[in-house]
Amino acid sequence: MSAEATRNAILDEAERLLGEVGYAAMSLRAVTQAAKANLASVNYHFGGKDGLAKAAMLRRIEPVNAERLARLTAIESKRRAPGGAAVREVVEAFVGPVLHLAAESGPMPCAMVGRMLTEEPPFLRAMLTEHFGPVAKRFATALQRAQPGMPIADAWWQLHFVVGAMTHTMLHLDLFLDLADKAVAPASADEITERLAAFCAAGARAHAKHAARMPAIATARTATKRRSTTNAAKPTRR
Amino acid sequence: MSAEATRNAILDEAERLLGEVGYAAMSLRAVTQAAKANLASVNYHFGGKDGLAKAAMLRRIEPVNAERLARLTAIESKRRAPGGAAVREVVEAFVGPVLHLAAESGPMPCAMVGRMLTEEPPFLRAMLTEHFGPVAKRFATALQRAQPGMPIADAWWQLHFVVGAMTHTMLHLDLFLDLADKAVAPASADEITERLAAFCAAGARAHAKHAARMPAIATARTATKRRSTTNAAKPTRR
């Protein structure tokens, strides 16, 4: 019974330190000392530093992605959306679970995941593509379906910007409160959700309209289309 | 004469490694070896690892911020903007110099600066607030002036989201190209500029309109106002 207790204590501290200082700067000695566990126990329970980081990440990533997919299927099944609001709903299904997690478990879990985007160890990158890849693909197609006639590439760009605004909010909101120097009050989770969703949804819609008119993008898009159809013709490119 | 040559070689390598692996994972041995310089020369020329990172950052930050301010004063002085386009212009003045730097000097300088946002050593945070603080304040007020009647806090939120989308693009565009899995073609600098500016400008405008209607934000805003006036009454709070 005590085994799982120490496991969780170690995971909690690892999550905190991963969010605060990142993977490279997190020392197992600091983790185990704060968790009141022995140094060797992290190797015993997780197999090493990599395993610990992976376990700490998975503990948070999986519920968030599950809720994302659940919300997305929910809004897709009700189906009789008045059209224009769908983009906003998709965006909210994507960012909502993250902000919900931040509201109920504190900012550390989100800071950890956001920071791992930036870290270099290759196993972290592999984890992200493995666990976020399918979810991102579902949301990209959902964004495309919500804006008929828009190429899938534009949907990926929208999602990219949404992720950027979201992770930046998770990680660096405090820096901006510093920069603003009392001009911005610390915000509630609801307020952040509202602001982030409003910004991203409108940005995404306008991005699609704008992209259709811009020559630099239009030419790139035809190139993309040609390439993608080429790929469809020849079964596998690489 | 050889002194400045080694200085620059070390700075170039430091910039590359800071952008690739971050501050904590960058070892001076790797820097000096790649720069064909001696290990001790870092301490001789820059006083230590901190000094090296600071010098590498300043070499890129200062021109970018200078060009930002120059573009902003340029569009403010011409003044007879048709109103609606001003937000877009301000956003472009903010993100344009960064994308311009990326286009002419490669992605590493921007990756370095973006990554330093996430790193933990306190001197880096101090540098960012010192050098970006005044610039951010000018752009926040410019955004507010471009949208009359909007509280300054909303302008700060807009700027926050813009920075998020921009830095995420500088750092993690490759990850998204991976996730998209051939559905998105690698983009030119012009295309990225267009997409980013379109997304951010429209997001900012819609954010302002939306924020005015949302109860969660409206209440928070009145609270902000009350707090700020309180602060104005009592000279210094802390």
Next chain:
DNA sequence: ATGCGGGTTAAACGACCGTTTGAAACAGTC
């Protein structure tokens, strides 16, 4: 030639890192 100061170099120092080891403490079972 001589002295000198800026710049380079190899070697070493102490600190901290992740990991391993082997013994000790503990649980539950016969």
Next chain:
DNA sequence: GACTGTTTCAAACGGTCGTTTAACCCGCAT
């Protein structure tokens, strides 16, 4: 109470890190 498997513990190992030291090289004014 002895045995077995699991979990904890202190100690040590090899390695890398940032920094320091002291000797050395070289152009240049004296």
